[in-house]
Amino acid sequence: MKLQNAFVCYLDLLGVKNKTGRGTLKELNAQVELLGSFMREIQRRQTGYARNISMGECNSYIKVFSDNIVLVMPLKIKDKVDSAHRFSILLKSIEEVLSEASFAGLLIRGGISYGKAICNDFMVAGDALIKAYNIESKISKYPRVVIDRSIGELIEEVPYKVAKDLDGELFFHYLYDASESYLGFNKRHVENCIKNTGQDIFKYIEKYRWLIDYHNACCKEKDSLLMIDPSIIGTIELQTKISTVGWAKLAQPNVYCDKQPPD
Incomplete structure (x- = not known):
């Protein structure tokens, strides 16, 4: 059990404390059941589709605790093509989580970082987790998943599902190919x-x-x-x-990264 280079995504379910902290007993039980159903589905994906198909070839991990979700994608070799492949798989798994959250009526904010991490069936730790948490709690601000700019130096090309917001932050553009x-x-x-x-x-x-x-x-x-x-x-x-406060918004095509999506 040792630290290794990895992409780490820290996700926070917004408004959970308010949803489960007040209302009638019937309403509270309904909210708890909804949240429980969502978390069980995410945990099912850990041993089901996400691990065995979407992320299994890369031996990645999904951890669920309280109202937070952590995804860890280890990097085995220092290769920009392989890193880009693993990063794309991580984005796909994040997309699956966001989709499930939407069906459950939940909003998610998050951060993705790169660094040292250790993750197994019992624990997750490391500076990459701390950086991802800090991005989520201090930079993301809105229901978006902000990506550490240093990741751009590790991959061959920037995935077209990454966009630049008006505040200069890169984030996961999950509606890029939405029908x-x-x-x-x-x-x-x-x-x-x-x-x-x-x-x-x-x-x-x-x-x-x-x-x-x-x-x-x-x-x-x-x-x-x-x-x-x-x-x-x-x-x-x-x-x-x-x-006047300065809330961000995605506006024109120039918000995208230099790498444009294929035709």
Whole structure:
């Protein structure tokens, strides 16, 4: 058991404490069952599709604890092509987690880093985990998965599912190849999350603002009419005040990394 180079992704389920901390006993039990079902599905993937098919060839790990999920992708050799392959597989697994979270009505924020890590069936530790946690807790801010810029130096090319936000941070562009039907699903997911927030909406407006901007920018790129009405989070006056805070939004094609997706 020793430290090795690895990509590490730290994911945090947003709003879980609020969902499970108040309401009637029936409502609390329903929320706990929903969260439990989501976590069980993620754990099932650890020994099922994610490990045996999607990530199994690379001997990766998925750890679930409390309201957090950690994915570890070890790097066996110092080769940019192999590293790019493993990083792409990691993004695929993160995409699966985000998809499951959406079906459960949950939002996720996260960070991906590179460094030393140790992970087995009993534990996960190392500076890569600490860096991924710091990215999630201090840099991501919004329901996005931010990627450490140093990773770009380790891989042959930047995957086309990586985009650059207006604040300069790289993040996982999970709606890049979304179909019209999935855009419709994502629209309902975001709108339902906002509507179900209730009186706490003021605490999460910047996060929802980012989600709306990201979704609508993707719809614009795809000439889709499935945009979300920004007024769902409040009045124009309120949105104007928020805009001065500096919330990020994905806007034009130049937000992408230098590597463009294939035709």
